[in-house]
Amino acid sequence: MAVSISVVVLLLFLAVLFMRQGGLKISHALVCMVLGFCLAGTSMAPTISGGLTATADLVGSLKP
Secondary structure, three states: OHHHHHHHHHHHHHHHHHHHHOOOOHHHHHHHHHHHHHHHOOOOHHHHHHHHHHHHHHHHHOOO
16 A cells, blocks of 8 residues: 555655656646556556565565
8 A cells, every 4th residue: 555655645746747848748647647547547557556566575575
């Protein structure tokens, strides 16, 4: 759950940053949001979630 919230916050930050710089229009952000909701309802959702979790675990295990 914490990884999902962190990813959502990161994606929200990036979307706001792009909108402020003019590189992402509000309509593009809405399309991205709808795509995310659609992907969450598909059979690919567990695979995407597993990939994000594995990536977060890998990054978290790295030592500087």
